[in-house]
Amino acid sequence: MLRTLLTSLALALGLVAFTASAAEPTPQALPSREERLESLARLWGQVRYRHPALAYKNLDWDAALVAAIPRVESAKDRAAYAAAVQDMLEELKDPTTRILRPDEQQEGSQKGPSAPVRELRSWEAKDVLVLDLRAVKDPAVMATLRGKPEELRPDISKAKAVIVDLRARGLESNAVWSMSTALGRLLPYLLSEELQVPGERTVFHSGFRPQSLGGTSGGYTTSFLTTAGEEISPKGDGKARPVIFLLDDKSYLDARALTMKAQGLAQLVTEGRLDDGAVVETTQVELGAGLTASVRLSELGIPMRADAVLPKRARSDKDETLQKALDLAKKPAKKGKAAREAELPPARWQADRKYEDMLYPSREYRLLALFRAWNVIHFFYPYKHLLTRDWDGALTTFLPKFEKAKDAAEYALAVAELSTLVQDGHTNLRGHPELEKRGITGVNAPFEAMELDGVAVVMNVWNAEAAPGLVRGHVIDTIDGKPVAERMKALEPYVTASHPVHLRHRLLAKALAGPEGSQATLGVHDAGGQTKQVRFTRSIQSLQKPKQGEPYRMLADNTGYVDLTRLQTSEVAAMFEKFKGTRAIIFDMRGYPNGTAWTIAPYLNTRKARHAAVFERNVVSAAETNGRYKFIQELPKADVPLYRGRTVMLIDERAISQSEHTGLFFEAANGTTFIGSPSAGANGDITDMVLPGGISMIFTGHDVRHVDGRQLQRVGLRPQLYVRPTLQGIQAGKDEVLDKALEYLKGNSAAVAGDSFR
Incomplete structure (x- = not known):
């Protein structure tokens, strides 16, 4: 509980500091209300489908969005905007997923490291070896660590303690990665016993798992993908000695170093804020107004806890962080212990909530519908590259349609209109009574019709009793007294298909469809021009094809x-x-x-x-x-x-x-x-x-x-x-x-x- 309160306090202070930081870039204009909502939708989707917590924790991510929407809309400045988004992210209770501070967004913004870079090997207090991996910027140093790391073994054996400097502030990203590579070569010489490094796990969606169909032949799954861990054997003298890693808020914390800490084989001293975002995969989402959100994409089964946390400091001659490490180096090495990985819960798939009682959802839940639909198609629709209608711009286009829907019918029709952007004969809607009332969903007529030579023609009658007097070749003129072409035209904004001919076929079928058990009257004429009225009944049973001998x-x-x-x-x-x-x-x-x-x-x-x-x-x-x-x-x-x-x-x-x-x-x-x-x-x-x-x-x-x-x-x-x-x-x-x-x-x-x- 105390850690949660301290984390929340730190985040709150970070947001206050955001507006006052001297490192803040030139102020950027606050995006429009619509732009803020669109950014919120994209961030919400990144978390929903990529953050590991959503695959097993009982979190109401929908409610977090619904609560954030009015606050994001009403934000008058960047601080209020940032606070509204951060509060939504707080639902995850994950310090890695957060609004970044300005200095965290600017790689290499400082002229140099906060402490001067030393030689790769130097000594402090005569018997404490300092290995400054920032020196890998020198190609010769990198060549040594990459090709001949055993050259460091004699010095490590002489040392009473070893300090490894992994501070990365002021370094280019390629140098930070080089430090990580160098650490991997060096680390076996720091070990006194076997190191069991756990694997990292991420959410893995193979297609989009059906939410209400009860499974399909597609085999779409959601699971955790866990990388294999590794076992690292010691290559040194086997003697236990204090090992201290120096880190800052720009460091890439290697999982192997974190495992050494968890196993009692190393200590961590951090300069400035550092959480396990330094060791797991993350992505960033731009929100406008100079705001960026970081989103966790993976997790480890070992905790991130520093032995000492010092304030982030500007460059100076005195290196307090190194001094703290030297103080820790005076203490005798602890006996190693088995690194117990946290028992990470297994994936527990849960279907999204339908909110079936919300036939006319509140405005925030209507926007949830838009945001959810947009993200699912954005991430999972395999033919998005074939669409000629702009799905990427659908958030902009449909925000007002979903917001202004004044009743259940307008809401359902907004969803139907949105679905037509997915130009695919498989795209169908069901489940809302207003869709059925308007023929967008429903039971097909007990006969089959096609559009030929510009008119609707009966091709087959599946159940003569359900449509008495209707025969193959009848031309359909009207349905319930209105021209069938007029009915098809009215459905055009709400029906989609893969190409124009199939679209006409679907429009005709839906023009003739309706609720189970309902009846309708056709006005038809035959080849001789004779007209008549035919009453038919819609039912699932009537769609069964008649058995007329062998097929x-x-x-x-x-x-x-x-x-x-x-x-x-x-x-x-x-x-x-x-x-x-x-x-x-x-x-x-x-x-x-x-x-x-x-x-x-x-x-x-x-x-x-x-x-x-x-x-x-x-x-x-x-x-x-x-x-x-x-x-x-x-x-x-x-x-x-x-x-x-x-x-x-x-x-x-x-x-x-x-x-x-x-x-x-x-x-x-x-x-x-x-x-x-x-x-x-x-x-x-x-x-x-x-x-x-x-x-x-x-x-x-x-x-x-x-x-x-x-x-x-x-x-x-x-x-x-x-x-x-x-x-x-x-x-x-x-x-x-x-x-x-x-x-x-x-x-x-x-x-x-x-x-x-x-």
């Missing part, structure tokens, strides 16, 4: 046909047995499959291909904020007979995600030809985030590419032979895409790349 059948010219939207994995073997003597198979992938690609691919792998697709997902850790974990997915193997006939796949914008992945499998296995129009261009196992109001935002978690590295996302599978159904053909009962495939297989149709969205 595969023989066509003319010894050609097999497979409806992959209906084929089950249990039927694959029988299907290939039936088609083993055919000249070709047409796989109809105009919809969504049932996980059959993994079973079918071994039958098609005449190329003896090993791999099917390239995967990448974002990695967020201490070392990376935009790193990628990349792997090549292998084609499944099975002891089955190969099918050596020709294969084609029928595709259009209804083919999405697993449908497109099926295409990647078939393409790699035997070079299957694609016929139709481009698929949806949205692939990669989904994940989701949750936002206040019970909103779940689903998005793509993997970047998936063709096995040769070609882009699939926002492009889709591109047909070698482009063909699009027409209204006239549908109303005449034709399947023009299937007809074109049959013509192609007869050898009567040229394959033409269809790589434009028509």
Whole structure:
């Protein structure tokens, strides 16, 4: 308790000193309210996804942000701004994560060290050896320590005590790192027994772990990544003697030296403030107005406690810090003890809170929603580089939209509008009643429609009882008395997709969707111009496709046909047995499959291909904020007979995600030809985030590419032979895409790349 109070007092005094310090740089203007909030959002996200405490401690980081927002907004000067941010960081109870003082932000701002640099080896009080590692600035000294550190052994053996000077104030960063390297070479000669140095651990996000989906096929995880510790054996005379390390507030404190302290083999004397931020990984976040926050990224299982702390001093002839070390050197060396590492708790993943009761959150919680959504996409969305809408600027654009939302509906719509910046057919929202009321979420109609020749056309009716009188080929004019085109237009600000054709398809589907059990009335006309009203009911049960015989059948010219939207994995073997003597198979992938690609691919792998697709997902850790974990997915193997006939796949914008992945499998296995129009261009196992109001935002978690590295996302599978159904053909009962495939297989149709969205 006393240490916590003293730490808080020191931080408070540091913030007061911030405004009065003589070392303070030229004053900078206080950023605008909006700019301060944006900086706060970025800092909050760095802590949320990279600070180790958030992976196991029961901290209410949301509440810390909510409390900070009004104070950051109302700050009239830099001191008030700094205090507001610092108070938010206090929730972590981590002295390393804090607002930096001005002098801490200015590397090499002093003309030189506070104490003169000595020779590498010098003697004090006749028998105390001082090793000044600041001398590594001399290449000859560095060469000695790097290549022949054993040359120091005779002097160390003669010494009653050894003082190692690691003070770094006034030195360039490369010199500080050279000192650390030199210490590593020197340290075995200072030891009298084995040194067990613990590893350092950091939070490691491999993709974004789903918050409410109950797991997905993506395998996204959050864990601790712990580096292996090391065992250092003594190389000296084995005699125990006092070893004192001199440090200051610019020192890089090597974990090995800190372990020596913990094991009773060394003492620490610090000049000015020093915490374990000197030994762990940190990052800095610029806040404007000359303010910078330091954020811890790693932790060790050993404490940082100095034996003596002296005030930071300007350069002078008298070196009080060295004198303090000499006083400590007079005491006999303590017997070494096993360094007991602190028992760091294991990672304990907790989903973000949904705040489901906050259908209309307070302004601060609405901003929490914005900040959380922005950071999740910023850190974890794998296709951010493909977005043409400005996600980096979304904080600026959407701050007023979230702030000014006057009720639950406007808040939910602000979230929906924000989601459209993630141009991806996987991007979906659910969980808020206002989204369902407006058709942004809900249950699809019991029939399938497509936009052909500029009109909405019924393609399939899944449940005739739920939509009596509706048939394939009907043109949809109105829904509940309003033009369907008008309804689609109203949804445009709130619906997104990977490319324009799939966006139109999604808009049409959502224009026809609604709550479970709800009813709606369509105004339709047929090929003869006859109009009528059709009443339909929405329900999950009505979306089940009717069973109309086997999902595969023989066509003319010894050609097999497979409806992959209906084929089950249990039927694959029988299907290939039936088609083993055919000249070709047409796989109809105009919809969504049932996980059959993994079973079918071994039958098609005449190329003896090993791999099917390239995967990448974002990695967020201490070392990376935009790193990628990349792997090549292998084609499944099975002891089955190969099918050596020709294969084609029928595709259009209804083919999405697993449908497109099926295409990647078939393409790699035997070079299957694609016929139709481009698929949806949205692939990669989904994940989701949750936002206040019970909103779940689903998005793509993997970047998936063709096995040769070609882009699939926002492009889709591109047909070698482009063909699009027409209204006239549908109303005449034709399947023009299937007809074109049959013509192609007869050898009567040229394959033409269809790589434009028509």
